Amino acid sequence: MNVKQLIKRYRVFLILFAVNTVISFAMPEIGLTAFSNTAKNIKEMISVIPPIFILLGLLDVWVDRQTMMKYTGKGSGLKGILISFLLGSAAAGPLYAAFPVATVMLKKGSSLFNVLVFLGAWSTTKIPLLTFEAASLGMRFMLTRLALSVIGILMIAMITDKAISQEEREEIYHMQG
């Protein structure tokens, strides 16, 4: 990739970075705080993300399509839902890190419903976050919210999965490249 392509790919970020720099001169209070927030977030990202992507790469190379389809594909039933749920819950890191994993799952033939369950679990029932939620907001708050979330995740997956037509479904699978 040459420099020109690189700039084009990162242009939105570069523009925002420039805007932030200008603001730092005009309103140092806001601009500099924003910069330090961004730096903190990027640092956090860099500390969490490498193992996720390494595991993702290993999953992509070692787990073949047949296995993935057997366990989380169409017709994998309750077992498939449970595996997708646990896969999402055992994760760490923000939701955006889950999207590349979802891509690999779709590429390997997981059902759309199970991928939606996986994304739902990743977003709200991550085990490390649950312990943290209990510590901050109390066991009762955490458990009540967890019970509601499990119902919510399954319902969201069911509703969105039903609303997608066969054509749109094929297009989504096609998109993963």
Added chain:
Amino acid sequence: MFTYVLYALAGAGLLISFMKDKKKTKMALKKAWKSFENILPQLLTVMIIIGFALAVLSPETISKVIGSESGVLGILAAALIGSITLIPGFVAFPLAAALLENGAGYMQITAFVSTLMMVGIITIPMETKVLGKKLTMMRNCAAFIFSIIAAFAMGVLI
């Protein structure tokens, strides 16, 4: 702490993979890097937008809008703030606890925490790349509605 477990897992996985097949391991690392580089431009953009949002919106401002007296409007406001912001969980929960102490309501906090985790307006471009436009929109809308329902349910249950 949990991050270390993940590192250990990834390390062990790499080692086993390397012993079994060097070429495949190299491919796995290449794929890992490619998936990461694929989302990096959007990711950096998201990071800088969050940095801005957090610099402009102070915890005091947020607390004012979603106090326990704020009712349904407060719940909606909390859900909206949660949908837009993208605060990591281990920052969000202490923040939520602090907000509760400062007079925010349980229902508002539930709406905030729930949308924070399930709805991502800023990351919609990233999500669209995987799920397509329609499914992304539907998933986020359904998660938003669920969060509001969960907020009311928490009001009754807690």
